[in-house]
Amino acid sequence: MSNSTLCYLGLGGNLGHPLALFDEVVQHFAAHPLAAGTRESPRYRSAPVDATGPDYVNSVLEIQWLGNAESLLQACLALENTLGRVRTTRNAPRPIDVDVLLVGNETRDTEQLTVPHPRMHLRRFVLEPLLALNPAVEIPGLGLASVHLPATLNQEVNLI
Template sequence: MSSLYRTAPVGIRGQPDFINAVAALVTTLAPHELLDELFAVERRFGRRRDFPQAPRTLDLDLLLYDQLLLDGERLRLPHPRMHLRAFVIAPLLEIAPDCHIPGRGNAAAWLPALSQQRIERLAP
């Protein structure tokens, strides 16, 4: 798991800063099964999906699943906006410095373009 990072909400106004991290895991679950488990964890922490971009207690995103490319209604892999978010790329590179994003190339190549996004590393 990466360090924790404090970031301003992207595309959302009037909400407090977010705390972000990236974790890698090994699973026998298929991608949609893993997504269902992530949503179940969010619910256990009080997450409600009342409207898009609603305040949340926890937000778990499935960013990558090996080198799988998937474009479904419920799940798109890699996450379609991960390369546009410093709060994803910085912690991802911390735990996987050579990470390749399928269809997008090396994750590190995206970081310079995200320099205007405020991100603060909090803790290892």
């Protein structure tokens, strides 16, 4: 789509029924008036990073987004709220997390939004599903996402 931007969202959750919530996120963005197309990666299970709690379920959603980065962030935050996300402490267990990973080749660092996501290249649970969707994807300022995967192979991630 000529007026759309290729964006990637990271989905995660480890409380309740994250698989069902992922289905709702995919359906929401498939029907969203600013989304011109969506594809979800395979889903993975991973141990929490820098936290305790049950294993996480993770995937990446690719979206052709017709709005700007802020409108995508607002759509993600509103959906998390609708699906029962309550923000407590950083890295706390949660039913759903919808993170903006990439917005085309944009880079920005504001109080509300940092793209590319600042830790995405350090997390196998992000890189594996992202590369499953697009093996040639680049992280602005960091190059090909695939070159960062070997440094994360010590993090256990399993296909569901």
